[in-house]
Amino acid sequence: MPDDQQPRTGSSPTGAGRTRRHRRGLLIAAWSAAGVVLLGGAGAGYAYHRLNANIDSVDIDGALGGHRPAKLGNGSMDILVLGSDSRSGANREYGHDSGTARSDTAMVVHLAKGHKRATVVSIPRDTLVTRPACATADGRTAPAQRQTMFNSAYEVGGPVCAVKTAEQLTGLRMDHYVEVDFTGFKDLVNTLGGVPVTTTRAIHDTKSHLTLAAGTHTLDGEQALGLVRTRHAVGDGSDLGRIQLQQAFMKALMDRIGGLGLTTNPAKLFAVADTATRAVTTDTGLGSVDKLMGLAQSVRHLDSTNTQMVTLPVRYDPSNPNRVEPLPRQTAMVWAALRADRPVPAAAVTGSAGGRGDAGGVLQAEPEPKPSASHGG
Template sequence: MTREKAGRHTALATAGERPSRWAHRRHVLSGVIGSFVVVALVLAIAAYAKFNSNITRIDVSRMLGVRPTTTASSAGAHTAVNILVMGSDTRTGIGTDAYGKDTVEGGAHSDTNLLVHVSADRDRVLVVSIPRDSMTMAPKTCSDPNSTVANGEIRQWNYNFNLGGPGCTIKTLEGLTGIFVDHYVVIDFRGFQQMVDALGGVPVCTTSDIADKDAQFTLAAGHHILDGKQALGYVRVRKTVNDGSDLNRIKRQQAFLSSVAQEATSKGLLLRPDKLYGFLNAATKSITTDPEMGFGTMTSLANSVRNLGVDKIEFVTVPTQVYPKDTNRVEWRASADKIWSAIRADQPLPGAGTKPAVTSSSTPEPLTVAPDKIDVRISNDSGVEGLALQAGAALAVQGFRLAGYTNGTTGDITGTVIAYAPGHKDAARTVAAAFPGSTLRVDAAVGETVVVRLGPGAANPVAVPNRLGSDPLPPMTVSAGPSATDGLETRKADADICS
């Protein structure tokens, strides 16, 4: 025994019962820690069992018949995954008759249809919105495995669910696109409400007042945090906003989903045990899915994309045109094949793959010049009447000083070009933040004024981070036409929720 150890031993010995007390406390502490670990494991197992038992499962594989070959690529331990998410409009159990007790035909429709593609490298998520009023080929008899899209009939998209549930919708999608659907999820009105409430509400932004009797929903223009019931009304609003089409409702739904993603990421809502438990409990109690899509599969998939940023989540709507036999319906445009080809090959959408020079949500460094210090002239180089005036109104409400408008030469540029004189780059960066995907260009001829050139495919303006005031941007009723993604209108989940 060394001198140091001997001295410590003597000191402890003179303390009477101290060694035994310390040993007892250490034993108790070890027991508490061990018990805590055991309890945590038991709770985790119990929660897993509870969540797993919450889920309703229906096997629809027998009605699908011949299916596409699984061509999704693999990367490391993962393969690409395609999940068809359907929002059922059943009114059962939502606690109100405000939306009616049943649909006109009886049963439910899938008024919201999202094909979610998770890339094999877990670096991209593409969410494809399929308009409910799409008129497409569909199997005549969904329950018959030999009844296919090829020998089928024309049918409105959301009627597939009404006639044959998720199996009929999957069968139609696979027959039209050649995409293998790995899993499906059906969420009803009640589940949507409960999940929003479990998150503590979701922020939304509307540029105009909303008063919709069908959706039993009213909302003043501006920023709001909506609870579950309000959020349900918000995403259902259609006839009284913009042109009253389902396509504009899809845009609002995509903005809402973007807000959910931003909120959960920025504030770590789903990392809080109380929020996480409440959300998962609400979600699993409200979904119907295939037998293979258990809570374990969901957990594994969620874990594989845990490091995916919201800037890697992209929304796109199937491009459509008016259906000739019924102007209240739409049909898919030929460019929709670009979406299906990209998913089958597990590749980004055409034109996607490269980040824009400056975007409203991913500015390389903080903006240093306030809008009220910048003179902006807007040049309409798109050939679309009213585009410059619309952009000017969106800039003015944020504090930018408008120096006038000009009509440029159509065909010189595509997208948005921000021209600035040497020494004015910081001012140009603030302007560019209002135009997603814009390109900065030095031009000594523009002098003290920053010039915004809007060409074909130019994105409509959004709010800049250092804007002045809080009034919402005016409604965007004019579009510059096809976007940089080869005619496909896309939205990133990190985009401004007011855009």
């Protein structure tokens, strides 16, 4: 939907137990950034303390208490990956700062038992949901609200409310939370040396400030950010087409990370780790170098070939084409598959508005060279 049709009301985000004001913004692959952090270990002393000091965290478990879905206990893990559309601070160049923030991108990342396979479910930001009652930044309680957009939860109550809303929507316990901002995303792509892609046709979007000819490119951070914010120049111009483009870029980003040979290049590894830890905000369960390293080691075998990406099954709201509604039966199939630690079946997304169009086909990843000891990235 057009940005100027987004309502901008509500309280500023809140987050109990934050070490300092969290960074906000777009997140396409923050979990991949976490997978880069310390991929093979960090040095001691100065490097360790610097990376640790970079990390912002939110005590989501403490804020939500025991009134949550039970942990699955089958060896799988679910992570809410979130970004926001705040235009404040270093992100002001990407639009008008209204003083509030909404989640611009949301994904539930399901890591299967053993973490050698993953399913990523994109939740369109305009999905109409029932938001539960949430604490606000000024100490009030915002009452529950029906038929409100998913991205409004972050505006009302920050990461804690976003997790609470996601858990109510999915029936799944979000084991962790990861967020990154516009600037952090750009810096990560630049530190990786860009991301090689091929565009099957030209893209020109004045809203995202992106112009690309058809052909092969190595996108720098600014171009990558423009690409994942693009929607007016792809598909039907809706957020659903943009999600397809984001998913295609996420696969290219994963392959880029895997192809750099970071474990054989300590200087590059530290540069990427430093950028990634400054870019992300996590829950306190991931809020240290050691904890991020544990996650990174557990997902080191993941790449685009063993990662399934789907969009929540939705239809356009008959009364407002700028909103979408979950398809109840098919949505239940998606969450049941994750609960059973199985891939999402094709029947779950058949007929969904999120699968229409060819926006995802606009972008193709370029094959990465095999890493070697001399590859500096």
